[in-house]
Amino acid sequence: MILDWLLPVLLLSVLALALAGAVRRVSLWRAGQPSPVNIISGLMAMPRRYLVDLHHVVERDKYMSNTHVATAGGFVLSLVLILLVHLFGIESKLLAWALLASSVLMFVGATFVYKRRKNPPSRLSKGPWMRLPKSLLVFSATFFIITLPAAGILPEGFGGWVLALILAAGVVWGLGEMVFGMTWGGPMKHAFAGALHLAFHRRPERFGGGRSTGLKPVDLDAPVLGVQKPTDFKWNQLLGFDACVQCGKCEAMCPAFAAGQPLNPKKLIQDMVIGLAGGTDAKFAGSPYPGIELGNAKGGPDSTITEGLVNPDTLWSCTTCRACVEECPMMIEHVDAIVDMRRFLTLEKGNTPGKGAEVLDNLIATDNPNGFEPGSRMNWAADQNLKVMSEVKEADVLFWVSDGAFDMRSQRILRAFVKLLKAANVDFAVLGDEERDSGDVARRLGDDATFQSLAKRNVAVMNQYRFKRIVTTDPHAFHVLKNEYGDFGGHYEVLHHTTFINELVKEGRIQLGAHKGGTVTYHDPCYLGRYNGEYESPRELLAALGIQVAEMERSGFRSRCCGGGGGAPITDIPGERRIADMRMEDANATGAELVAVGCQQCTAMLEGVVEPRPEVKDIAELVADVLVESAEPASRKRDELAVEVA
Amino acid sequence: MQPELNIVALVSVGQHPKSGRARRAEQDARAVELGLRLSGEKVQVLHAGDVAEESLRSYAGMGLKQLRVLQQSAGADASLALGDYLSEHQPDIVLTGVRAESGESSGMTPYLLAEKLGWPLVTRIADIAKIENGEAEILQALPRGQRRAIKVRLPFVASVDNAAEAPRQSAYGPGRRAQLEPLPWVEAADEVRASFDEAPARKRPKRLKMVKAKTAAERFKAATAKSQGGGGRIMKDEPPREQAQAIFDLLLEEGVLR
Amino acid sequence: MSDIIRRDPRAEWIARNRLHPLHAEMAAPVAETRGPSGLIRKNPHAVGFIGPNGIKRIDRMGGNSAAVGMRRGAKSAQQVELPLHKVESPDFYVVAVVDMVGGRLTGHDKDVLGQAHKLIRGAEGNGAVMAVVFGEHKEEAFDKAGVDRLLHLTGSEFDGYCPEQKVANLVEIEKQYQPRYWLFPDSINGGNELGCRLAARLGERPATQAWQVDRETSVCRGSGGLQDITRATPRLLLLAEECADQIDETRHEVLAVELDTRPSIINRLQDCGQVAVDPNSVSLAEAEFILSAGNGIRDWEQFHKAAEVLGATEGASRVAVDDGYMPRFRQVGATGTWVTARVYVAVGISGAVQHMQGIGQCDKVVAVNTDAGCDMVKRADLSVIGDSQKVLEQLIELARDYRQGGAENAA
Structure with a gap:
């Protein structure tokens, strides 16, 4: 019988080839920059990360989740048993039967994969991925039949040499795709790279229900700032790119892609893979970047990414909304990679598009993005009689005003919030002219030097004073203060104003009437929701106003960006539609007359949509509108006035 | 690009009009930009002052390998040092800004240099269109976006107007790495300037419209004259022809139709 | 308007004829009425009229000719002849080199002349203000602007751009007259350039952007306008606008003076004339006439045509840019470009706050809009409420007629 001696030989040689492939792949990753990881504990944690954290993401799609469990589970089990039964030749009926069962399981899974691939949605890549379900079927069927004699169901030598040849071909195909392809670079690469990616993830905090969204600081003394060529990425970032399964969930969620801007997160990650391995994108079988044809991108580990591989406009289209990262079943960090490459463009090339250069110059010269006089930061509050930290030195709450202080629309939000703080008798103070831009925009535009300078100075100012918590109405400042100032010695308890107001309401420190008006929907700001997991407080607050939120289809962690993040309105990359318009269509679909928002940037973007459209209001404004000012503080106010007059 | 040209761009320390913080000066940066476009990295950028000045890095960040600094203390007359250096090195073109953003801001530096070198001076240029056979074709910026063509033989001094092409973005990394080369230089104290009394700018009083009426009737008219503003003329129901005529008359009156 | 009082026999006749149907309109208000x-009752206000000298007169004719006289009277209040300021054999000169934009004294020039007199006033000796004018001019009111002596240098050598030629002549003036002060308007119309060139040539250290000057000290703007520099007043001054009050209470002699030697030099700067600038290539911030389009535009072809025919620089509102009808660098407003146009025509722009901020410095704003209540109409000096397409169509026609007419006139 041919197979008796051929099968172990095939198995052994495929394993050897796979090993060679693995060595090659690993060496590609190792060309990246060092990044310290704990190898042992990473590997130990890997199964749990796979079975729990990753599965948690995959499970959002029940069909695919079950299919994957069957296929992948069946495959892993089959492969182990194949080695035992057919390579080591352990003659055990039990093992053979187990192998039969696992290959049946895999076959069943594979048929579902096949069904899915019959009429695949556009987000899925085609090309070799269309071959995969067939490979899966061939692999499972072949080994099922080969194992039948071992299980004693069929006599040895059944079917003669014709069947033996067919089976041998099946073995070569199946093993080639499933084992050799796994390490050398076929569709199955995702299993190998993915497993290691989970083990050596750059943000291990994300596993086990944690959250890690702050960008990592740039070493400003490095010879090249940011990522110029693929090898400038950390090695585990390169590994992460290789883990991509091209499922296109990111593409389906990306607001820039939907708006026809030249960005497709999936394609971007695949371009990174081209970069790390060398080659062109001619074989890429998914949706291209809108407006950019396939086949022209070329790259290699040591060639500049933005010259030939990725158009800079692609990088600048990103709103850093993190929808892709949230959606990625492989937990790939798209935003990190994009900002890394932006850093090179800004810090090394001086090539920030649109008004980017102007905004950065203003931030450097005036600490605010629009070049206003730094001493006029408190003008909005001339009539508010706010306590300033430099005078009081100490307060319960530090109110971080943010650059909304310079914008007339945002000032309405600030005033509304101050009204609430006063009504609740909160002991709060502001930094006044000592406050600077949080650095959010500078950092997302890639200018980490300016970000770090702003952050250090802000931290130095705040560390002079004593306060328990920081509250801000700007989710971008909220995120930066909470998650990114830690690298510069600023560790604070930071709250978004919706969280804080919700607390006040729950404690009964402010009395509210009921909201009057039609249907209300709520838009989750990316930097509040996906970046910081705050979905509940705004909704609880709205409920406290007697509002039943008519949720948009894309809400919560799947909320669509307003288009205002990541400096996107500044770099202003043209697309076919505007993201804000699409978001307003989402709101219109709920029939809402009012869009409640918790972010001044979102307010500005959504109000920029041409009327007729629903009204846009910050939650602070909605709450302040129905605030019942109790008699007691009012009389006190009169006393104060009397004192002032006297 | 004319790599064989020897171009020197003079830069000073600018000042942001709102915050007063040191920065790269807008016009000087345009001079550097023009130099970069004319002769690439070969353009020589020169500053008279302190090599430790941080804002010089933002010029370097435009892609300069090095920046030469004639060491001068704060009270020295920079135009003398620059004049000495330039007459020693004899470049083909000297580019400066029109007016500095800090210090006296008199705008005299290009004039003094041209006088000292005995070279022609072209003021407020927007661009150098071409340089051929030792002659440059220059576009001079006139008010309201107008341009005048001027021909001048090399060498010359030119002051670069705000109408020139905006300077490229200054990148942090190259700016850090560029070499600031200090040249010890003789300095002459600016004694006239030492006698200046400098203070933050006061708000200038707006000139009031004085009414010098000769007769009671004129005085009465002046006192009861309707104040300006308070809404313009609104044409609502006139036919489009008349409306267009009204607009057209306004355009004629303002003299914007050429 | 002529000062000759003309009689209107018909009006007088109607005023006399109490039976004429128009009598009530022509006659003055009744001075005497019978009260309830x-x-x-006598109405003292109705009695009399304003006479030709602006003084009220009572006409004993019973007001019969009042209506006729009144119409002319107030207007022809006589021009008072200003006193003539004479300087005979001046001891020293203050020389003002004026810009003469378009051949006439600018407001800035007049400020400088005012400053010249301020420097003379109270000084010892007889000072005279000498204005230096290069090339042809159309000014008729040198006397009222305070010019005691006029040095008018003419000749083909002053045609076009010739700062070197002018400075050479100023150096001759320096030699011949040794003025006590040299004054220049610190303007972009040539004053600044000539002043600086002369200062460099004479080795004088000028005061620039000087805005408060007396014989001892000058206050100048420095540090790009952030600082005031107080210094001893030098001989050569470049004066800021509104540095001193203009002359308005005296007339001056405007005696012509001559320059004995006229230097001839070789111009190293060769003026090749003004370059035709496509209004659309002018940057928005600099443009003096902007035709700006907003959401209300339907026919973009027509809009571009209108801009072309009118010779206007195109602008746009944010929405028009977002919708892709106009490129981003055309956007006007706080988030786009801050413009300083003399005339800003906003077609179909209702005026968001950011947009209104961006046009804050425009002189004249014209709004074409369908909504009479929008913010742009409130800001505009002239608003046209109606269909922008029709208005633009008419405007294009008017401009075409005007251009053709102009061509015929030129031919």
Whole structure:
């Protein structure tokens, strides 16, 4: 019988080839920059990360989740048993039967994969991925039949040499795709790279229900700032790119892609893979970047990414909304990679598009993005009689005003919030002219030097004073203060104003009437929701106003960006539609007359949509509108006035 | 690009009009930009002052390998040092800004240099269109976006107007790495300037419209004259022809139709 | 308007004829009426009229000719002849080199002349203000602007751009007259350039952007306008606008003076004339006439055509840019470009706050809009409420007629 001696030989040689492939792949990753990881504990944690954290993401799609469990589970089990039964030749009926069962399981899974691939949605890549379900079927069927004699169901030598040849071909195909392809670079690469990616993830905090969204600081003394060529990425970032399964969930969620801007997160990650391995994108079988044809991108580990591989406009289209990262079943960090490459463009090339250069110059010269006089930061509050930290030195709450202080629309939000703080008798103070831009925009535009300078100075100012918590109405400042100032010695308890107001309401420190008006929907700001997991407080607050939120289809962690993040309105990359318009269509679909928002940037973007459209209001404004000012503080106010007059 | 040209761009320390913080000066940066476009990295950028000045890095960040600094203390007359250096090195073109953003801001530096070198001076240029056979074709910026063509033989001094092409973005990394080369230089104290009394700018009083009426009737008219503003003329129901005529008359009156 | 009082015989006749149907309109308000209680009331305001010298006169003719006189009277209040300021054999000169934009004294020039007199006033000796004018001019009111002596240098050598030629002549003036002060308007119309060139040539250290000058000290703007520099007043001054009050209470002699030697030099700067600038290539911030389009535009072809025919620089509102009808660098407003146009025509722009901020410095704003209540109409000096397409169509026609007419006139 041919197979008796051929099968172990095939198995052994495929394993050897796979090993060679693995060595090659690993060496590609190792060309990246060092990044310290704990190898042992990473590997130990890997199964749990796979079975729990990753599965948690995959499970959002029940069909695919079950299919994957069957296929992948069946495959892993089959492969182990194949080695035992057919390579080591352990003659055990039990093992053979187990192998039969696992290959049946895999076959069943594979048929579902096949069904899915019959009429695949556009987000899925085609090309070799269309071959995969067939490979899966061939692999499972072949080994099922080969194992039948071992299980004693069929006599040895059944079917003669014709069947033996067919089976041998099946073995070569199946093993080639499933084992050799796994390490050398076929569709199955995702299993190998993915497993290691989970083990050596750059943000291990994300596993086990944690959250890690702050960008990592740039070493400003490095010879090249940011990522110029693929090898400038950390090695585990390169590994992460290789883990991509091209499922296109990111593409389906990306607001820039939907708006026809030249960005497709999936394609971007695949371009990174081209970069790390060398080659062109001619074989890429998914949706291209809108407006950019396939086949022209070329790259290699040591060639500049933005010259030939990725158009800079692609990088600048990103709103850093993190929808892709949230959606990625492989937990790939798209935003990190994009900002890394932006850093090179800004810090090394001086090539920030649109008004980017102007905004950065203003931030450097005036600490605010629009070049206003730094001493006029408190003008909005001339009539508010706010306590300033430099005078009081100490307060319960530090109110971080943010650059909304310079914008007339945002000032309405600030005033509304101050009204609430006063009504609740909160002991709060502001930094006044000592406050600077949080650095959010500078950092997302890639200018980490300016970000770090702003952050250090802000931290130095705040560390002079004593306060328990920081509250801000700007989710971008909220995120930066909470998650990114830690690298510069600023560790604070930071709250978004919706969280804080919700607390006040729950404690009964402010009395509210009921909201009057039609249907209300709520838009989750990316930097509040996906970046910081705050979905509940705004909704609880709205409920406290007697509002039943008519949720948009894309809400919560799947909320669509307003288009205002990541400096996107500044770099202003043209697309076919505007993201804000699409978001307003989402709101219109709920029939809402009012869009409640918790972010001044979102307010500005959504109000920029041409009327007729629903009204846009910050939650602070909605709450302040129905605030019942109790008699007691009012009389006190009169006393104060009397004192002032006297 | 004319790599064989020897171009020197003079830069000073600018000042942001709102915050007063040191920065790269807008016009000087345009001079550097023009130099970069004319002769690439070969353009020589020169500053008279302190090599430790941080804002010089933002010029370097435009892609300069090095920046030469004639060491001068704060009270020295920079135009003398620059004049000495330039007459020693004899470049083909000297580019400066029109007016500095800090210090006296008199705008005299290009004039003094041209006088000292005995070279022609072209003021407020927007661009150098071409340089051929030792002659440059220059576009001079006139008010309201107008341009005048001027021909001048090399060498010359030119002051670069705000109408020139905006300077490229200054990148942090190259700016850090560029070499600031200090040249010890003789300095002459600016004694006239030492006698200046400098203070933050006061708000200038707006000139009031004085009414010098000769007769009671004129005085009465002046006192009861309707104040300006308070809404313009609104044409609502006139036919489009008349409306267009009204607009057209306004355009004629303002003299914007050429 | 002529000062000759003309009679209107018909009006006088109607005023006399109490039976004429128009009599009530022509006659003055009745000076005497019978009040409700039957008493005769006199209305003192109705008596008399303003005479030709602006003084009220009572006409004993019973007001019969009042209406006729009144119409002319107030207007022809006589021009008072200003006193003539004479300087005979001046001891020293203050020389003002004026810009003469378009051949006439600018407001800035007049400020400088005012400053010249301020420097003379109270000084010892007889000072005279000498204005230096290069090339042809159309100015008729040198006397009222305070020019005691006029040095008018003419000749083909002053045609076009010739700062070197002018400076050479100024150096001759320096030699011949040794002025006590040299004054220049610190303007972009040539004053600044000539002043600086002369200062460099004479080795004088000028005061620039000087805005408060007396014989001892000058206050100048420095540090790009952030600082005031107080210094001893030098001989050569470049004066800021509104540095001193203009002359308005005296007339001056405007005696012509001559320059004995006229230097001839070789111009190293060769003026090749003004370059035709496509209004659309002018940057928005600099443009003096902007035709700006907003959401209300339907026919973009027509809009571009209108801009072309009118010779206007195109602008746009944010929405028009977002919708892709106009490129981003055309956007006007706080988030786009801050413009300083003399005339800003906003077609179909209702005026968001950011947009209104961006046009804050425009002189004249014209709004074409369908909504009479929008913010742009409130800001505009002239608003046209109606269909922008029709208005633009008419405007294009008017501009075409005007251009053709102009061509015929030129031919």
